[in-house]
Amino acid sequence: MNIKINNKKIECEEGKTILQVCKDNGINIPTLCYQENLEPEARCRLCIVETKDGKLITSCSSYPKEGMEIKTNSEKVKRARKVNAELLMPEHMDKCFRENKNHDLCRLIHELGIREVRFDPKKKYKVDLGASVIRDDNLCINCGRCVAVCDKIQSTWAIDFAQRAHHEHVTPYSEKNLNDVACIKCGQCIAACPVGAISEREHLQEVLKVLKDKKKHVVVQTAPSIRASLGEEFDLPPGTLVTGKMVAALRRCGFDKVFDTNFGADLTIMEEGSELLKRIKENKGFPMITTCCPAWIKFMEHFYHDLIKNKNMSSCKSPHEMLGSLIKTYYAKKANIPKEDIIVVSIMPCTAKKFESTRPELKSGVDYVLTTRETARLIEHFNIDFKNLSDEDFDPVLGMSTGAAAIFGATGGVMEAALRTAYELATGKELKSVDFKETRGLDGIKTGKVDLDGKKIRFAVANGLKNARELLKEKDKFDFIEIMACPGGCISGGGQPLPYEKEKIKKRIEAIYEEDKRLPLRKSHENPMIKQIYEEFLGKPLSKKSEKLLHTRYFKRSPF
Amino acid sequence: MSLLLKELKQIQGKKGYISEDSMKKLSKKMNIPVAKIYAAATFYSQLHTKPQGKHIIEICNSPSCYLNGSLNIIKYLEKKLKIKSGQTTEDKRFSLYICSCIGCCDKAPAMKIGKEVYTSLTKEKIDEIIKGLK
Numbered sequence: 001m002n003i004k005i006n007n008k009k010i011e012c013e014e015g016k017t018i019l020q021v022c023k024d025n026g027i028n029i030p031t032l033c034y035q036e037n038l039e040p041e042a043r044c045r046l047c048i049v050e051t052k053d054g055k056l057i058t059s060c061s062s063y064p065k066e067g068m069e070i071k072t073n074s075e076k077v078k079r080a081r082k083v084n085a086e087l088l089m090p091e092h093m094d095k096c097f098r099e100n101k102n103h104d105l106c107r108l109i110h111e112l113g114i115r116e117v118r119f120d121p122k123k124k125y126k127v128d129l130g131a132s133v134i135r136d137d138n139l140c141i142n143c144g145r146c147v148a149v150c151d152k153i154q155s156t157w158a159i160d161f162a163q164r165a166h167h168e169h170v171t172p173y174s175e176k177n178l179n180d181v182a183c184i185k186c187g188q189c190i191a192a193c194p195v196g197a198i199s200e201r202e203h204l205q206e207v208l209k210v211l212k213d214k215k216k217h218v219v220v221q222t223a224p225s226i227r228a229s230l231g232e233e234f235d236l237p238p239g240t241l242v243t244g245k246m247v248a249a250l251r252r253c254g255f256d257k258v259f260d261t262n263f264g265a266d267l268t269i270m271e272e273g274s275e276l277l278k279r280i281k282e283n284k285g286f287p288m289i290t291t292c293c294p295a296w297i298k299f300m301e302h303f304y305h306d307l308i309k310n311k312n313m314s315s316c317k318s319p320h321e322m323l324g325s326l327i328k329t330y331y332a333k334k335a336n337i338p339k340e341d342i343i344v345v346s347i348m349p350c351t352a353k354k355f356e357s358t359r360p361e362l363k364s365g366v367d368y369v370l371t372t373r374e375t376a377r378l379i380e381h382f383n384i385d386f387k388n389l390s391d392e393d394f395d396p397v398l399g400m401s402t403g404a405a406a407i408f409g410a411t412g413g414v415m416e417a418a419l420r421t422a423y424e425l426a427t428g429k430e431l432k433s434v435d436f437k438e439t440r441g442l443d444g445i446k447t448g449k450v451d452l453d454g455k456k457i458r459f460a461v462a463n464g465l466k467n468a469r470e471l472l473k474e475k476d477k478f479d480f481i482e483i484m485a486c487p488g489g490c491i492s493g494g495g496q497p498l499p500y501e502k503e504k505i506k507k508r509i510e511a512i513y514e515e516d517k518r519l520p521l522r523k524s525h526e527n528p529m530i531k532q533i534y535e536e537f538l539g540k541p542l543s544k545k546s547e548k549l550l551h552t553r554y555f556k557r558s559p560f
Numbered sequence: 561m562s563l564l565l566k567e568l569k570q571i572q573g574k575k576g577y578i579s580e581d582s583m584k585k586l587s588k589k590m591n592i593p594v595a596k597i598y599a600a601a602t603f604y605s606q607l608h609t610k611p612q613g614k615h616i617i618e619i620c621n622s623p624s625c626y627l628n629g630s631l632n633i634i635k636y637l638e639k640k641l642k643i644k645s646g647q648t649t650e651d652k653r654f655s656l657y658i659c660s661c662i663g664c665c666d667k668a669p670a671m672k673i674g675k676e677v678y679t680s681l682t683k684e685k686i687d688e689i690i691k692g693l694k
Contacts, residue, residue: 157595159595160595160596162599172595173594173598560584560587
């Protein structure tokens, strides 16, 4: 098909929108509500272009026709775009000018040359202070990105538009707070929001306070995926591994010990792998489903009660909770510090972990959870020159980890790590190639088979909860299932650096697998410190002490 | 979606409004997320998600009525019933809403109470109508 864009002849395929055609040809059109891979909402009206007869159409939802002539940057388009942006949200813009925040909308306002607020702000709306996700309706411009993500990617349906015209606003049903509905706290809406109307519940001030307190022994642990993403907040290219710099920076912030959640991940594999072998021996409890992702756990508690009844869920706590428990017991005893004086801070890519640490049944060892973004703010608060720090190592014992733990941050990583250990524990043979290629990649659902000493284990991996719903429809076809709520795994979690781009996520994942390759030990059970902790403290996997410290229970929650 | 509207209208017909509980029940029955049901129920001004007064007064504020002084009538009603538009009186007798054109432009200003239409409104006429309602 031949069309003309800005007087230039362009050939285009059928089935692509005008916006996509323009993007392919290097023509920039500003968008706000548009999200790749999701159906266009055509709400924000910023992507308008002019047709030959002077009509303005939204390029995200219109398709080219033979002989069409389009102008993407005429005076008419420019003027309309500017007014549309001005109308979107006067109050937000007012705040933009004052605080110069770095959101998509603020960037657009700058690009479109808007320098003053001409329209009256809309009326005041409420601020929803959730346990881990905060929603400020006053900043919202009704673009619908959060609603689309909650609906089409997570299939959680916690929020939708209510009322219409100028009363229209995003809300959980009956104007409830996110805390009181089936919101899983995954934070994907934070990642989608172009105006910062949704954000994480900060624990930063609390952490700064305990760091000042001389009586407290403050311990920090960092999740597997932080080291591949934190650098982005300091203008390093995506996919830069900053493990050493991160440890050095955290020490300079005043943390007494810097431990690695990867140790907890290795421990999770020992417990979960043993649980799988136990289930194989008893031949019941299939499929077994991983429980590292707190957003998935909450999702399951709301919508899949039969998985609790049939004991399909592994009873393992998530890695940072395991490590939290150990810090308050094993480490406290070893370092001779009273448990009450130890404060554990987890640095996580995740907002659901904030909710998880408040679960009463966990008797959580973790006191505060910081997201990757908060951590960057913490480091900035202490004026640390992150880029030029020299590398440092984690503190010993609870800071040692293997390549199996490193890949926990990517979808399929937990499965691959568990298979490496389960294979060797079940067969007693050495695993020659530790790479399970079937578990890797960004596909929504991945499946495969592995032979564990005569028993064929059919495994499946899902990321994004809509995919999880699809997978669970045929769960009986599998023995071992890994589910992570965020598309791509923790590496694109709700607490990771903004904005989200698929290319960035890919680079972060590459970095994580690079870290796995780089490490001398790549199977969790080979970690000498894991062996030591079982000998000295826990006994063996699934022992009474392990059960008490490292395992948990699940509860049914209302699906509404 | 048209099925959903039918159900919502039925519930409202029976109970006068669509309660949180009915939304949850309907969500289970139709396998539609409750947030979407709430979205539909609040989109249409004829559907209510809060208990309504015995008499629902809808007063038109579209151009013809507006030009014939509907704002004065609205203000008078608000003062008389001691509520703002969009609210329900404490004794649960009246709910007051501003609505769009009800097709009585020739006899503006106009309003609806339940299914009954009242036209060429004046303050005196309002007094009489309210008095006549039980």
